[in-house]
Amino acid sequence: MRRLELLSPRPLRGESWLDALPALPDTAGAYRWFYADVTAGEYSAVFIFMLGSLFSPRYSVGAPRGALPLQHSAVNFALYHRGRGVRWVLSEYPRALVCQGGRELLIGRSRLEYTRDGRVCLEVDEQCAPFGGAVHARLELQPESFSTEEVQLVPGVPHYWRTLAPRARAWLSVDSEGVRAEGHGYHDTNHGAELLGGRLPGWHWARMHGPEETVVEYHLPGGVAPLRVTASARGTSCERWPVRAEPLRTRVTGWGLRVPERLxxxxxxxxxxxxxxxxxxxxxxxxxxxxxxxxxxxxxxRRFHSPFIRWMAHFRTRVERQA
Known part of the structure; x- marks a missing residue:
């Protein structure tokens, strides 16, 4: 397959890890989230720290009226065992704090930290949504490859993506479930200056961990060339690839959402x-x-902003009045 554009023209081996968190959003409709996942034995888990929560029906309604992203900060955690959901956390808070000279983000009792020795630590101390027991989970990532430069997802539209640790050693512990596991981890960030669902209606993406290499593909609507990140101990690159000539084969979920037949x-x-x-x-x-x-x-x-879907989202969310 012919490559269209090399966005990171050289391997990034030897570049330093992030010294501090990227800039946080501060205007109505803007957002940033920090995403991490881990595959460890029979377990998988996802951690997301959100500012201007994409899952918040309150932010969807309030942003056009001037609501600010940090007023709708959220923590999302999901634990899976053999493909079955075990725990789900989605808690929304009215503020977030940055500490440790810009290295640590606090939302409620949960935190995301970039340590001085180059690790990423995410800790969730929460209750399951909407009603449920306590969850105490921790993910530690030791990057095995370095970050890419930030990429604008669609030309002329203010939404951006950056892989921060596309391939990492990962240690997962979930004290409330008695889980201790080691495996592969992934970490990235998205941010934008306007709500998703307008000029950028959606996307699908996937990351693959292999024995020696991790590949991430980001597919965008409107005939925009997809992005591909390749990461290994040899370096990290980010490229745009040609749009597939044949349409993606999909199936329809019980909710009517089209998803790929194969990842x-x-x-x-x-x-x-x-x-x-x-x-x-x-x-x-x-x-x-x-x-x-x-x-x-x-x-x-686009679907999320419909009144019915926003109403449904309340049933998977806990709203905390004080951070």
């Missing part, structure tokens, strides 16, 4: 993925085969 990221996985999460506007999928592990997401943010 592909680089060589891909040749089996139908399992649905880890399924909703009218969002799906999370996973597939494992032959030493390859793929996790992906599909999002249609």
């Amino acid at each position: 592909t990221s680089g060589p891909g996985v040749g089996t139908e993925p399992r649905l880890l999460e399924s909703s009218p506007f969002y799906a999370r999928l996973e597939a494992r085969q032959g030493g390859l592990d793929v996790m992906g997401e599909v999002a249609d943010f």
